[in-house]
Amino acid sequence: xxxxxxxxxxxxxxxxxxxxxxxxxxxxxxxxxxxxxxxxxxxxxxxxxxxxxxxxxxxxxxxxxxxxxxxxxxxxxxxxxxxxxxxxxxxxxxxxxxxxxxxxxxxxxxxxxxxxxxxxxxxxxxxxxxxxxxxxxxxxxxxxxxxxxxxxxxxxxxxxxxxxxxxxxxxxxxxxxxxxxxxxxxxxxxxxxxxxxxxxxxxxxxxxxxxxxxxxxxxxxxxxxxxxxxxxxxxxxxxxxxxxxxxxxxxxxxxxxxxxxxxxxxxxxxxxxxxxxxxxxxxx
Numbered sequence: 001x002x003x004x005x006x007x008x009x010x011x012x013x014x015x016x017x018x019x020x021x022x023x024x025x026x027x028x029x030x031x032x033x034x035x036x037x038x039x040x041x042x043x044x045x046x047x048x049x050x051x052x053x054x055x056x057x058x059x060x061x062x063x064x065x066x067x068x069x070x071x072x073x074x075x076x077x078x079x080x081x082x083x084x085x086x087x088x089x090x091x092x093x094x095x096x097x098x099x100x101x102x103x104x105x106x107x108x109x110x111x112x113x114x115x116x117x118x119x120x121x122x123x124x125x126x127x128x129x130x131x132x133x134x135x136x137x138x139x140x141x142x143x144x145x146x147x148x149x150x151x152x153x154x155x156x157x158x159x160x161x162x163x164x165x166x167x168x169x170x171x172x173x174x175x176x177x178x179x180x181x182x183x184x185x186x187x188x189x190x191x192x193x194x195x196x197x198x199x200x201x202x203x204x205x206x207x208x209x210x211x212x213x214x215x216x217x218x219x220x221x222x223x224x225x226x227x228x229x230x231x232x233x234x235x236x237x238x239x240x241x242x243x244x245x246x247x248x249x250x251x252x253x254x255x256x257x258x259x260x261x262x263x264x265x266x267x268x269x270x271x272x273x274x275x276x277x278x279x280x281x282x283x284x
Contacts, residue, residue, distance in 0.1 A: 025064040032060020206244035207280030216241030
């Protein structure tokens with residue numbers, strides 16, 4: 001039996017520079033060594049420098065000598081970046097499912113409505129049915145609506161019979177003056193300032209802030225401080241000068257500090273013993 005020679009890849013012949021190393025492999029190793037030397041000359045820390053040197057030299061050796069599926073490493077690197085920047089081509093695309101609501105089908109009774117010789121697509125049939133539905137039909141008016149329309153017509157006819165005097169149209173409207181509204185604060189004396197019907201609880205502080213003439217002082221800041229110097233209540237007097245703590249205080253000695261426009265009133269000390277106290281009058 002005659003033997004035939006094994007086919008050889010003559011076109012892809014590679015020039016071997018040193019032993020089994022080709023010129024391309026030598027260039028890849030040389031580039032890796034040069035990059036490692038540049039990294040070695042930098043002022044990086046040794047803990048960062050030496051791993052970079054080993055990675056550079058090892059990466060160059062992998063690219064030069066280690067093939068993957070009989071293809072060199074640089075081929076896979078080029079293919080990776082080429083596929084990233086190449087637009088994606090879809091050979092199959094999923095079709096969107098149309099809801100059953102929009103899949104209109106003409107019933108048999110509607111098909112008999114059209115002439116057999118007329119060839120209409122489903123879209124035109126849909127438009128025709130929508131147009132027919134939009135045509136308003138004859139409205140049936142019952143006897144109650146007729147009576148109501150008759151009454152409305154009689155009322156409107158009465159307005160047509162009204163005679164308007166031309167002189168009344170020439171009358172110019174009088175200019176209305178805007179009322180002068182001012183807020184008046186009524187001065188109250190100390191006994192009249194408190195509401196007699198108000199019910200106060202035990203240890204609830206309330207009173208009135210007045211000036212030297214006995215007039216009520218509104219918007220005065222009233223602060224209640226305990227024995228430790230901590231503020232327990234902070235409030236303002238109303239337009240009539242009254243102030244009141246919303247919640248009762250605990251038993252003990254408290255100091256009441258009042259201030260209005262940087263004017264401080266004399267401090268007032270009170271002692272609470274679980275009883276309803278009398279209203280306080282604070283004045284300069």
